[in-house]
Amino acid sequence: MSATVDALLPLSFLEAVRHVDAPEEDVDAELVSDLRNKRLGLSDTVYMQIRRFTDAVKRRQRTSHDEAVGLARLIGRRPDAEAVFRAAGRYLAREAYQSISPFTRRLLLILPSLFTRPMTLRHARRLAARYFNGRVSRIGASIYLEVTRSVTIDTAPRSVGCTYYEAGLKELLRLMVNSVGGVEHVRCGTRGEGTCTWRAEWRPTKAE
């Protein structure tokens, strides 16, 4: 069987494109239709694809890895590719986070991290495996995300595509434990270092 990704992953690309390309509110209708022709994010094709992937998400279906790569390539050609990839990574993290029950989400945020760390890690592992096709591990005060089969690798110049996962990991830890630590891309497939790996500082800050 060919490789698959969670339908939320391609949906995150399309939602980010739609968000970035949305016109300012006071732009008149004529200009919008003019923009539609120029901007990918406003085209009917994108709306149709968003509907298709949204349905797939509801049915918990997985979709084609290659199709997701195709969408990443379209983003990679844009001059604002990094901004779109980052927005998409944050979208994926936010949606993935919503799959944790509200009660658990609250616990993770308010209890001392000493108690919640194993639970946080377990959820982070599950979300990373399902939505990012990645593996999460912890060494000391660092959280690692390793993605063996990146959807965005080589879809943009240099390692711009990798900012998708970087932004996703950062947002996920911010939501889960209000972590304010930085994320570093410690190993990259585009540099011939095998798989792509990111390291996040585990710096939870608790709500008052």
Ligand SMILES: [Zn+2]
């Ligand atoms: Zn990379």
